[in-house]
Amino acid sequence: MQTIAILYQAKLPPIKGGIQKPMKPGGYSDSGADIAYELEKNGIRIVTPISKPNIKTDLDWVFPDTKKGIQNALDKGANTFWLNTVLYKKHEIENYFNRDFKFIGQLPSQVDIYDDKYFTNELLRKNKIPIPKTKLISTENLTIYTLDIDFPIVAKPIRGRGSQGVSLIRNQKELDDKLNKIFSNNEYGNTVYVEQFLNGQEITVTVMPSGNYLIDNQEKIYKNPWCLPAVKRFNHKDGIAPYNGIVAVMKNSSVLENKELNSRKIIEVYRQCEKASELLNIKAPIRIDCRADENGNYFLFDLNMKPNMTGPSRPHRQNQDSLTLLASRKIGWNYIDLLKNMIKQSWKASC
Structure with missing residues (x-):
């Protein structure tokens, strides 16, 4: 019988290439508890x-x-691990891949590679997936870099988390001030990712991995990654969608209306998101943020290998729909339906 233990992030991930990925307070224990309670009930x-x-x-x-935490779960009878945590190469969970366990989540080695926004977006660009203009600025090239991107621009950590640490920059002075602040406190490492700011509508697309799903009480097999309905973001602060730890996504997000969901430009961005997900060999849902230019053409600008999975399972957290859950409701899934379908995609590392 499948017995699930949900893992949360207990410590900062290792610094990689001088870059530190920030840690969410509580290490996703809030969404982990939401998942666990929903499953149990x-x-x-x-x-x-x-x-x-x-x-x-x-x-x-x-x-x-x-x-210690993984062993404790094993001692209590777990045979499936829900990797609701930040993963990286040589994560402790990899020591259990040679045993007969199942996992829900991404491969740590894949996350380690694709958590680097610049690397991932360059991979997408090389595969003709539309990406905004980008630039890396580091402590090494701080005095000699050439921007080659018109203001306004967006500055963000290379290994960021959601919109944490992301800023809209309107001119060179603001950029200089932002870089000095980031590099002086070393919160995000020694390199900053800068990209073209797109002033059109922002949407978030959740892409599900290939597999067998239950939709409307019918089994459906997807041979390739596929998209849940797009969610539009609004009520931005200084051009940036606020971090969901501050503003619940239900207050600034909603699924697109049917007419727009069926539009040519949304169908095209789905195609690009699915293509990106196939390149990354996803094993669990990912979230891709996209934004339109002045002509309404969408560009993929942020790929998140660990989308938030909060949900309204517990009475005190009834406003905690994640972006993925908002999208799931459009195809008839509630929170437990989403979680059950994620469980159906559990995998063994030996496979």
């Missing part, structure tokens, strides 16, 4: 760190992604 077998977890205490429901 729907009769899906899970294990938790304590026998009677408190509904409001996130850490009662999830295990740290450490050797």
